[in-house]
Amino acid sequence: MTVQKQTAFLNWDDVRVFLELARTGSLSAAARALRISHATVGRRVAALEADLGRTLVERRVDGYTLTAEGEAVFVLADGMDERALAILRRGGHEQGLTGTVRLTATQALADRFLVPRLGPFHARHPGIDLEVTVDNRALSLARREADLAIRLARPEHGDLIARRLATIVYGLFAMPGARDAWIGYDEALADLPEAVWLARHGAGRRVAFRSNSVQAQLAAAKAGFGAALLPVWLAAGEPELVALPMPEPLAREAWLVLHRDMKEVPRVRAVIEHLVALFSAEPALAPLDA
Structure with missing residues (x-):
């Protein structure tokens, strides 16, 4: 047996x-x-x-x-x-210009900049489905939490490719007559370059509103809470806000990041090309060569 x-x-x-x-x-x-x-x-x-x-x-x-x-x-x-x-x-690689591409970005970039400009991409590539995740965390590209990420700092670890998209310039903006107090970040984001800038130049000034959301800070500035440090491209769409003198310039680089294995995937390449064109065409951003 x-x-x-x-x-x-x-x-x-x-x-x-x-x-x-x-x-x-x-x-x-x-x-x-x-x-x-x-x-x-x-x-x-x-x-x-x-x-x-x-x-x-x-x-x-x-x-x-x-x-x-x-x-x-x-x-x-x-x-x-x-x-x-x-x-x-x-x-x-075998799917061509079909399938899903997962993109992650901060809330302000996703809601106010990227998504409103994705219509032409969908018309040109109807077989590609886009999944946009709004998250300030650095989602893992290696574990396929996202295929592409737009980050405001160049990644230092991992088998990743990073391409500089643009320089995001910041300015101080407030409603007329509401510039005495400032709008800032909560303590959890104290190490953020914007928060560090505010702490250095706003020492002793009242912070009338705090939030970890740039869009909430923009809304607070429009509501008259005080002066907010905002990306110029974001404030440019709010003509009622007044630009204030900047005691020191502040700018951050926007990076498009992907895992090396995804570089030649056709649907991912198509999204990359569209994103690069979007950032290059935005007058409130300073384009950078890769």
């Missing part, structure tokens, strides 16, 4: 969800990154634990932590994750 040896198979989706929970330590953060529900995250990780016959994560007051077994599995699976994602990124 011959005994057939059974081969065990792991569900890769379970492993992928486990990796995200291990990285974030939170059901909600893992669910957001993977665009699935909290319940699905829990169910996938439980299924992986059942397949392996061991406990991988423990629930703590401040989130989830890995057990010793979980640490060992994470080390092994982390490399698998990157190789699998590399295969997925290369798969996009």
Whole structure:
């Protein structure tokens, strides 16, 4: 009598969800990154634990932590994750000018600059679906949280390509007669270059309104709270605001960032070309050569 040896198979989706929970330590953060529900995250990780016959994560007051077994599995699976994602990124080469391109940018750039200018792109490339994620976090391009990112700082790590799109110039703007107080950022963004500039030049001045949202700061300036430090391109659409003297210039570079594997994917190239043209055509931005 011959005994057939059974081969065990792991569900890769379970492993992928486990990796995200291990990285974030939170059901909600893992669910957001993977665009699935909290319940699905829990169910996938439980299924992986059942397949392996061991406990991988423990629930703590401040989130989830890995057990010793979980640490060992994470080390092994982390490399698998990157190789699998590399295969997925290369798969996009065969799709041509169809499929989805995921783009992430800050709220102001997405809502006020990019999305209103994407109509011609859709008309020219109707087979490409765009997914725009408004997020100030640096979403992972390696883990396909996004295909393209517009960031206000050049990334220093990862197998990424970064192209300078433009220089974003800032100015002080206020309603007439409402320039005594200032509008600033909350403490969580104290290290932001704009917040540092305000702290240096606004020492001793009243801050009548704070927000981590540039669009909220713009609205506060229009409501008469005081002077706001705003991108010139954004304030240019608000003719009622008055430009105030700048004690020191401030500018930040906008970078278009993508994973090296996505460089030659046709649908991604099409989006890149459109974005470069958009930034080059905006008179309130100073274009930069790549």
